[in-house]
Amino acid sequence: xxxxxxxxxxxxxxxxxxxxxxxxxxxxxxxxxxxxxxxxxxxxxxxxxxxxxxxxxxxxxxxxxxxxxxxxxxxxxxxxxxxxxxxxxxxxxxxxxxxxxxxxxxxxxxxxxxxxxxxx
Amino acid sequence: xxxxxxxxxxxxxxxxxxxxxxxxxxxxxxxxxxxxxxxxxxxxxxxxxxxxxxxxxxxxxxxxxxxxxxxxxxxxxxxxxxxxxxxxxxxxxxxxxxxxxxxxxxxxxxxxxxxxxxxxxxxxxxxxxxxxxxxxxxxxxxxxxxxxxxxxxxxxxxxxxxxxxxxxxxxxxxxxxxxxxxxxxxxxxxxxxxxxxxxxxxxxxxxxxxxxxxxxxxxxxxxxxxxxxxxxxxxxxxxxxxxxxxxxxxxxxxxxxxxxxxxxxxxxxxxxxxxxxxxxxxxxxxxxxxxxxxxxxxxxxxxxxxxxxxxxxxxxxxxxxxxxxxxxxxxxxxxxxxxxxxxxxxxxxxxxxxxxxxxxxxxxxxxxxxxxxxxxxxxxxxxxxxxxxxxxxxxxxxxxxxxxxxxxxxxxxxxxxxxxxxxxxxxxxxxxxxxxxxxxxxxxxxxxxxxxxxxxxxxxxxxxxxxxxxxxxxxxxxxxxxxxxxxxxxxxxxxxxxxxxxxxxxxxxxxxxxxxxxxxxxxxxxxxxxxxxxxxxxxxxxxxxxxxxxxxxxxxxxxxxxxxxxxxxxxxxxxxxxxxxxxxxxxxxxxxxxxxxxxxxxxxxxxxxxxxxxxxxxxxxx
Numbered sequence: 001x002x003x004x005x006x007x008x009x010x011x012x013x014x015x016x017x018x019x020x021x022x023x024x025x026x027x028x029x030x031x032x033x034x035x036x037x038x039x040x041x042x043x044x045x046x047x048x049x050x051x052x053x054x055x056x057x058x059x060x061x062x063x064x065x066x067x068x069x070x071x072x073x074x075x076x077x078x079x080x081x082x083x084x085x086x087x088x089x090x091x092x093x094x095x096x097x098x099x100x101x102x103x104x105x106x107x108x109x110x111x112x113x114x115x116x117x118x119x120x
Numbered sequence: 121x122x123x124x125x126x127x128x129x130x131x132x133x134x135x136x137x138x139x140x141x142x143x144x145x146x147x148x149x150x151x152x153x154x155x156x157x158x159x160x161x162x163x164x165x166x167x168x169x170x171x172x173x174x175x176x177x178x179x180x181x182x183x184x185x186x187x188x189x190x191x192x193x194x195x196x197x198x199x200x201x202x203x204x205x206x207x208x209x210x211x212x213x214x215x216x217x218x219x220x221x222x223x224x225x226x227x228x229x230x231x232x233x234x235x236x237x238x239x240x241x242x243x244x245x246x247x248x249x250x251x252x253x254x255x256x257x258x259x260x261x262x263x264x265x266x267x268x269x270x271x272x273x274x275x276x277x278x279x280x281x282x283x284x285x286x287x288x289x290x291x292x293x294x295x296x297x298x299x300x301x302x303x304x305x306x307x308x309x310x311x312x313x314x315x316x317x318x319x320x321x322x323x324x325x326x327x328x329x330x331x332x333x334x335x336x337x338x339x340x341x342x343x344x345x346x347x348x349x350x351x352x353x354x355x356x357x358x359x360x361x362x363x364x365x366x367x368x369x370x371x372x373x374x375x376x377x378x379x380x381x382x383x384x385x386x387x388x389x390x391x392x393x394x395x396x397x398x399x400x401x402x403x404x405x406x407x408x409x410x411x412x413x414x415x416x417x418x419x420x421x422x423x424x425x426x427x428x429x430x431x432x433x434x435x436x437x438x439x440x441x442x443x444x445x446x447x448x449x450x451x452x453x454x455x456x457x458x459x460x461x462x463x464x465x466x467x468x469x470x471x472x473x474x475x476x477x478x479x480x481x482x483x484x485x486x487x488x489x490x491x492x493x494x495x496x497x498x499x500x501x502x503x504x505x506x507x508x509x510x511x512x513x514x515x516x517x518x519x520x521x522x523x524x525x526x527x528x529x530x531x532x533x534x535x536x537x538x539x540x541x542x543x544x545x546x547x548x549x550x551x552x553x554x555x556x557x558x559x560x561x562x563x564x565x566x567x568x569x570x571x572x573x574x575x576x577x578x579x580x581x582x583x584x585x586x587x588x589x590x591x592x593x594x595x596x597x598x599x600x601x602x603x604x605x606x607x608x609x610x611x612x613x614x615x616x617x618x619x620x621x622x623x624x625x626x627x628x629x630x631x632x633x634x635x636x637x638x639x640x641x642x643x644x645x646x647x648x649x650x651x652x653x654x655x656x657x658x659x660x661x662x663x664x665x666x667x668x669x670x671x672x673x674x675x676x677x678x679x680x681x682x683x684x685x686x687x688x689x690x691x692x693x694x695x696x697x698x699x700x701x702x703x704x705x706x707x708x709x710x711x712x713x714x715x716x717x718x719x720x721x722x723x724x725x726x727x728x729x730x731x732x733x734x735x736x737x738x739x740x741x742x
Binding site for chain 1: 288291292295296318345346
């Protein structure tokens with residue numbers, strides 16, 4: 001059975017794209033969230049093997065969501081999805097407990113590389 | 121206590137510490153607010169002071185004491201280093217360095233330290249202007265520094281990490297690397313400083329110290345988990361003190377040279393023996409010949425390894441002159457050295473220093489733009505020069521790269537046409553052609569082209585030097601993006617594995633390091649050079665060796681023949697020969713080039729049967 005993933009992004013476009021990349025590689029996307037608050041909620045409920053997390057989202061941003069999720073599960077595997085030019089935010093997310101990051105626009109191979117690193 | 125036996129140790133250890141001081145001063149100059157370089161400097165100078173005082177070298181001890189006091193004042197008052205202070209520290213370190221030998225020879229009292237000493241004291245307490253008012257501390261009698269060597273090293277193993285240069289957000293990646301390291305233990309002495317890592321200028325090279333119980337392997341593994349990691353180097357070069365602690369002896373290079381020569385002669389004799397032995401298959405002679413062959417081959421490996429030394433011994437000399445030149449030219453340079461632990465034949469090492477420094481100075485002088493120019497063209501004000509050694513299969517690749525303006529091809533062509541080095545219609549299509557032109561004696565040394573082309577001083581000298589060492593040079597340059605010189609050197613001199621080929625009555629040796637594979641072509645091209653062959657579905661430029669060497673006898677154009685596929689770095693070519701003879705170790709002897717000797721002759725060797733043959737340089741065929 002595939003590893004489970006929670007995909008968090010406020011743009012449905014991005015959620016769809018990430019879901020496609022992961023599904024095609026054999027991962028199971030068990031849930032989606034469109035805000036930080038929802039991400040925390042769904043994490044508590046689904047306990048996925050890993051999370052992809054957008055940084056800028058309404059109703060609690062990605063970094064705060066990372067802090068909350070790590071409180072629930074210190075071993076949570078969270079992959080930040082950032083846009084170019086957000087390096088400072090990515091570093092903050094890493095300090096908050098995110099385990100890795102990818103940069104938009106995505107190259108599917110890079111996303112999968114990072115996911116494999118996290119789940120190995 | 122009999123101090124004599126510590127003199128050598130004092131010399132070696134002080135030098136090591138002073139070399140480190142130079143590096144730390146450079147680091148400090150680049151990041152005046154960072155505390156790590158200052159701490160390191162403080163520790164090293166403190167150690168030197170202790171050693172000098174113990175040895176009774178009063179002047180050296182006073183000088184290091186004054187320097188240490190200045191550093192302490194700066195550290196404790198959180199003063200930042202202005203350029204005068206850093207310069208003063210450089211002077212003091214230079215003076216210490218210059219004083220080691222005289223002091224060790226008992227001439228400590230003659231050292232001219234007064235001026236710098238006074239300068240250091242003034243700087244340490246700027247409010248007092250009189251000399252000596254800070255009070256002389258008679259350090260050599262305090263007994264505080266009774267341990268002769270070996271304390272004061274910063275905690276933890278040094279780690280160097282190189283990130284994939286095509287990686288995204290290198291700064292964030294580096295943050296992940298540090299985080300992974302911190303999971304294993306205490307991280308210190310991060311360089312570049314953490315703030316600088318987050319700047320766009322960060323190029324992906326990171327070093328720090330890690331105090332941890334984890335194994336080297338575990339450290340490498342953990343850091344690789346951060347992703348986009350190209351290489352992780354864990355560990356230190358041994359210090360002179362630890363080298364002495366191991367069971368090692370110092371041997372003069374001359375002895376190793378003699379040993380290598382003798383083994384080389386043995387190799388030739390063994391080849392001769394083997395030729396005789398094959399005439400008596402199954403005989404005790406054949407068995408013995410085989411055994412001697414293996415032993416000689418092992419001896420060869422051993423003597424080769426004994427001659428290896430890390431390139432850092434040469435590379436570490438460069439940061440200082442580069443810094444001085446950059447200051448003089450008012451340029452800003454981040455000079456990065458990588459692969460200092462790669463080993464190279466000792467005698468090669470001594471010979472590459474000057475040509476490398478030449479290329480590096482060129483990079484600062486002509487390659488890099490001024491900070492203003494760089495900013496105008498959208499670059500960081502600080503130029504980057506990379507000196508990197510990597511081990512390739514049978515050779516070591518040394519790379520000298522700048523991110524400056526690149527070579528102005530048109531200016532070079534203009535100049536070359538005016539000076540008739542180039543026909544009026546000829547062009548320079550490839551970097552290879554450009555390098556060949558810059559390497560022409562009398563061309564690149566011209567002052568005018570230096571000013572115009574932005575590069576070229578003495579490139580011919582550099583090329584000649586590396587070729588004499590059996591090396592190969594290639595050039596890549598891109599307008600606005602910079603210039604890279606790639607220098608490939610054989611791991612060792614002299615003995616190489618070679619393929620012996622035959623054309624007409626003559627045999628030639630082709631060094632195995634250049635050969636990709638051998639095979640056959642269906643049809644020999646009609647032209648000696650400039651033609652092509654089709655080989656395994658690909659079209660390769662080809663040379664017909666018979667044509668090139670002018671061997672007598674009927675040509676065999678159109679017929680099937682053996683081909684040796686040779687790697688020229690940027691491309692592969694096929695060398696068509698009459699026969700592939702054998703593979704053997706040869707001892708390459710340089711030949712004094714008479715006028716008109718073809719460029720493709722690299723040396724001579726004597727075969728097992730005693731016949732002298734020429735060694736080809738496949739890099740310049742075609």
